[in-house]
Structures are given as structure tokens and as C-alpha cells.
Amino acid sequence: xTFGRNTLRALLVGDRHADRVVPPTGFTAxxxxxxxxxxxxxxxxxxxLSLASGRLADRWGEELARTATIRIVAPEDQRAIQTxxxxxxxSTTPGIAGARALTDEEQxxxxxxxxxxxxxxxxxxxxxxxxxxxxxxxxxxxGLRLRLAAEVPGAVLDDHGRWREPLVSAAQRMRLLGWTxxxxxxxxxAAMVTLAANAALAANAQVIAVLRLVGATDSxxxxxxxxxxxxxxxxxxxxxxxxxxIAVWLMPSGGDxxxxxxxxxxxxxxxxxxxxxxxxxxxxxxxATAYAASRALRTLT
Amino acid sequence: MIELENVAYSYGGGELLSDISVKLxxxxxxxxxxxxxxxxxxxxxxxxxxxxxxxxxxxxFERDVRSLERDDVAMIRRKVGVVHQDVQFLxxxxxxxxxxxxxxxxxxxxxxxNGDLTELMAWVGLTHRADAMPPELSGGExxxxxxxxxxxxxxxxxxxxxxxxxxxxxxxxxxxxxxxELNRMGKTVLLATHDLSLIRAAKAQVQARVLRIxxxxxxxxxxxx
Numbered sequence: 001x002t003f004g005r006n007t008l009r010a011l012l013v014g015d016r017h018a019d020r021v022v023p024p025t026g027f028t029a030x031x032x033x034x035x036x037x038x039x040x041x042x043x044x045x046x047x048x049l050s051l052a053s054g055r056l057a058d059r060w061g062e063e064l065a066r067t068a069t070i071r072i073v074a075p076e077d078q079r080a081i082q083t084x085x086x087x088x089x090x091s092t093t094p095g096i097a098g099a100r101a102l103t104d105e106e107q108x109x110x111x112x113x114x115x116x117x118x119x120x121x122x123x124x125x126x127x128x129x130x131x132x133x134x135x136x137x138x139x140x141x142x143g144l145r146l147r148l149a150a151e152v153p154g155a156v157l158d159d160h161g162r163w164r165e166p167l168v169s170a171a172q173r174m175r176l177l178g179w180t181x182x183x184x185x186x187x188x189x190a191a192m193v194t195l196a197a198n199a200a201l202a203a204n205a206q207v208i209a210v211l212r213l214v215g216a217t218d219s220x221x222x223x224x225x226x227x228x229x230x231x232x233x234x235x236x237x238x239x240x241x242x243x244x245x246i247a248v249w250l251m252p253s254g255g256d257x258x259x260x261x262x263x264x265x266x267x268x269x270x271x272x273x274x275x276x277x278x279x280x281x282x283x284x285x286x287x288a289t290a291y292a293a294s295r296a297l298r299t300l301t
Numbered sequence: 302m303i304e305l306e307n308v309a310y311s312y313g314g315g316e317l318l319s320d321i322s323v324k325l326x327x328x329x330x331x332x333x334x335x336x337x338x339x340x341x342x343x344x345x346x347x348x349x350x351x352x353x354x355x356x357x358x359x360x361x362f363e364r365d366v367r368s369l370e371r372d373d374v375a376m377i378r379r380k381v382g383v384v385h386q387d388v389q390f391l392x393x394x395x396x397x398x399x400x401x402x403x404x405x406x407x408x409x410x411x412x413x414x415n416g417d418l419t420e421l422m423a424w425v426g427l428t429h430r431a432d433a434m435p436p437e438l439s440g441g442e443x444x445x446x447x448x449x450x451x452x453x454x455x456x457x458x459x460x461x462x463x464x465x466x467x468x469x470x471x472x473x474x475x476x477x478x479x480x481x482e483l484n485r486m487g488k489t490v491l492l493a494t495h496d497l498s499l500i501r502a503a504k505a506q507v508q509a510r511v512l513r514i515x516x517x518x519x520x521x522x523x524x525x526x
Binding site for chain 2: 017018020021023024206207209210211212213214215216217218219220
């Protein structure tokens with residue numbers, strides 16, 4: 001059997017007479033419906049997780065890449081001088097959009113979770129922090145470190161790379177994992193539909209013998225099975241995807257601080273993913289059944 | 302139309318048919334007889350491309366059977382109506398739909414609605430059983446339904462393999478009469494049967510040649526039948 005325009009036309013347009021030649025019931029019908037529904041449901045979650053991870057990775061990457069911090073660790077009488085020198089260096093460094101030293105109140109607020117609100121900063125050797133906002137093109141961190149080492153000996157540049165990269169990397173891995181799971185699910189649909197189609201073809205060996213006896217071509221017989229399994233997979237996956245989307249939609253929101261789970265869901269063009277998912281399942285079922293039918297009809301005499 | 306030339310067929314290491322040469326001319330009526338297991342069914346299957354010969358040549362409608370693709374075989378089966386002793390139907394379709402099945406699979410189902418099917422069902426005497434399901438039919442009704450299915454495409458050749466094997470004498474005569482009528486309409490008929498009384502009865506109705514399979518070979522039977 002060759003899969004071509006006629007197969008696609010037969011699939012889309014259908015033929016109520018041809019549809020009737022294959023017995024309408026059997027466990028393979030329920031199996032295909034259930035498997036495609038369950039797999040579409042799981043795929044919605046996997047893809048939602050993947051897309052949420054992607055958004056998180058992008059957000060962390062962008063936000064943290066745009067900021068850096070300089071700590072001025074110097075004796076108290078040198079701290080203000082070195083802070084001013086560091087700001088001077090920063091003002092002449094390409095790729096830096098702005099820089100400012102944090103006020104005592106801001107530093108106190110940063111330390112409050114650990115030391116409480118009443119911490120007297122002037123009694124502790126707390127370094128002065130300078131917040132740097134990078135321009136879009138970014139700045140040369142290595143070059144800046146060398147300049148600071150020469151001109152501001154107490155300055156330590158922290159470009160957040162040390163802890164930003166593992167987080168972004170983890171989020172990207174989660175995104176990849178989500179897509180991998182989705183692909184495995186698609187592969188499982190293909191395997192299950194192939195098995196179900198093989199079982200249906202074997203169970204209908206007598207039907208196939210009769211059809212051949214009366215002059216049915218192999219493509220006609222295969223199309224009857226392909227159309228049936230494709231429609232079952234489509235219906236099952238539509239139901240599974242709808243339930244999956246509802247379940248994702250009902251997940252509790254994390255408000256403005258999205259995480260892997262609280263940010264789970266679809267946004268913007270991401271909504272096309274659950275829309276296309278049943279079509280992908282149907283296409284997978286189509287090719288899997290066509291393959292199974294082609295093999296089975298070659299072996300059946 | 303159908304021509305076998307020095308055909309042999311082997312199965313499981315043994316030769317079932319050997320050096321068979323038969324030509325079914327258009328409009329001819331042939332009986333094929335011989336004891337059970339002689340190879341009548343095998344020979345019929347060779348005649349519609351269900352089996353390939355292990356030696357010799359078979360030409361179906363001017364084409365060598367070995368050169369046929371699967372779809373070509375399907376097209377040839379639309380020109381050859383086949384009736385088996387063990388008739389098989391699609392049990393989820395009613396008798397009428399089963400009889401119309403060759404039209405359905407060839408995309409000509411519209412012809413089933415224009416009266417041809419009704420006429421055919423009346424010809425085989427199954428009008429009243431049109432809506433019945435196949436398991437509800439008696440042996441004779443099944444054979445007549447199979448004959449109707451075999452001829453609905455108006456094939457050039459009708460091959461019947463022991464069609465009277467499971468029916469009583471009266472029904473055998475009725476089936477024979479239908480086959481003779483088909484022959485008078487110009488169809489080529491090859492009827493395999495081990496029932497010599499059926500052949501004798503037919504001789505009064507139609508000019509037929511009798512081929513007998515004996516010792517793996519086909520011989521033209523003489524006046525001893």
C-alpha cells in the first residue's frame with residue numbers, strides 16, 4: 001500500500017460505504033480511544049511544564065543578566081572614597097546603563113530577614129553595595145574586574161553568574177525534559193495504535209479475505225482501517241487534551257512570582273500547543289495504522 | 302481469457318498438480334471433477350490469481366499472472382466471480398449489502414441503488430431475505446447469495462468451487478440452473494464438483510466440457526460420465 005493523495009482524500013472526505021466494510025466494534029476501538037485520550041492528557045501536562053520552564057529560564061536569564069553588584073570591602077574611612085571611585089569607573093565603562101550605591105536603609109532591608117529591622121549598620125563591617133544595571137549589549141565583566149582591581153582595591157564584582165547559570169541551566173533542562181516526555185508520549189501513542197491496528201487486522205483476517213475475493217485493492221482495505229483508527233485517535237485525544245487544559249487551568253496561581261508548578265500553564269501562542277496536540281495524535285495514528293496495515297496486508301494471503 | 306500452460310503447483314514438498322494445460326474460452330462451460338483432495342480448489346485458485354504456479358504459465362485476460370501487481374489481481378477479481386463451497390460473508394452487513402459488496406469496493410455502489418441489485422436478488426430468489434444477516438441464512442440461501450455476489454459486477458468468468466456441496470438435490474439443481482443461465486448470457490463458467498450426477502443432469506441443459514483431475518493431471522473426460 002502506498003500512502004498518497006488518495007489516502008488523504010479518503011481520510012478527510014470519508015466514504016460511508018467503505019467505512020462499513022470493517023466491523024464497527026471491538027476492544028481495539030476502546031483501547032485506541034483510551035490510550036490517545038490518556039496520552040493527550042499527559043502530553044498537555046508535559047508541554048505545560050516545558051513551556052513554563054522555558055518562560056522561567058528566559059525570565060531568570062534576562063533579569064539576572066541585566067544586573068550585577070559590586071561590594072566595597074574596605075575600612076570604614078576608605079569605604080566612601082572607594083565607593084565613589086567605583087562609581088566613577090562604572091560611569092566610564094561601556095555597556096553599563098546605570099549604577100548606584102545602595103542606601104543604608106536599603107542595605108538594612110536586605111539584611112533584615114537574618115538580623116532583624118533594628119540592625120545598626122555603623123557598628124558592623126558591612127560592605128557597601130553598588131547596584132549595576134547593564135545596557136542591552138552587556139558589559140565586559142573581566143575587563144571591569146581588572147580596572148576595579150587597579151583603581152578600587154576593595155571592590156569585588158559579582159555578575160550573578162555563579163548562581164544564575166545553574167538556575168537557568170536547570171530551567172532549560174526542565175524545558176528539554178518536558179519536550180522529551182511529550183515526544184515519548186507521541187511514540188507511545190504510535191506504538192499502542194500500531195499494536196491495536198495489528199490486533200484489529202488480525203481479528204479481521206476473514207473480512208480482509210472476503211474483501212480481496214470481491215476485488216478490493218489493498219489500499220482500499222488499508223484506508224478503511226486507517227480512517228477508523230485515525231478518527232478514534234483524534235476523538236480520544238481531543239477529549240484528553242480538553243480535560244488536560246481544564247486541569248492545568250485549575251492549577252493554583254503563584255501570583256507575580258512564577259515557579260515551576262505555580263506558573264504551569266499556557267500563555268499567548270502557547271495555547272496553540274494543546275490545540276495542535278490532537279492533530280499530532282491523529283497524524284501519528286494515521287501513519288502508525290498505515291504502516292501496520294501495509295505490513296499486515298503483505299503477509300496476509 | 303484464462304489459459305494454463307504446463308502448470309504445476311507444489312505445496313509442502315509435494316506436487317499437487319502437474320503439467321496442467323487448460324484454456325477457458327469465452328462463453329464456454331466447463332466442469333472440473335475428481336475425487337476429494339485431487340486439487341480442484343487449488344486449480345480454481347490458480348485461475349483467479351489467489352495462488353501462483355510453481356512451474357508453467359498462467360495467462361489471465363492476456364496477462365501473465367506472475368507479472369501482476371497486487372492491485373492488478375484485485376482488478377482481475379472484478380472480472381472473475383468466485384463462489385466457494387465454504388462461503389464467507391461480512392457478518393455485520395445484511396445479505397443485500399454483502400451481495401453489493403463488489404460494487405462497494407470498486408466505487409460503483411450507486412449501481413446497487415438503481416435496480417440492478419433488486420433484480421439480482423429476485424433472480425437468485427432472495428428478495429425476501431435481503432435484510433437478513435448472513436448467519437440467519439440456510440446453506441442453499443448462502444450459496445445463492447454468494448452466486449449473486451459473484452455476478453453482480455457482471456464478470457466475464459464465473460468460477461464455482463463445489464457450490465452444491467452443502468445443499469440438497471433440489472437446491473443443487475436450482476444453483477445449476479442459475480449457472481447455466483449465466484452461461485447463456487455469455488459468461489464463461491468453470492464449475493468444480495465431485496458430484497457426477499450433477500454433471501449428468503447438466504448435460505441436458507448445456508454444452509459442457511468435463512475436465513477430470515487424476516494423478517495430479519487434468520484429462521478431458523469421455524462418455525463414461
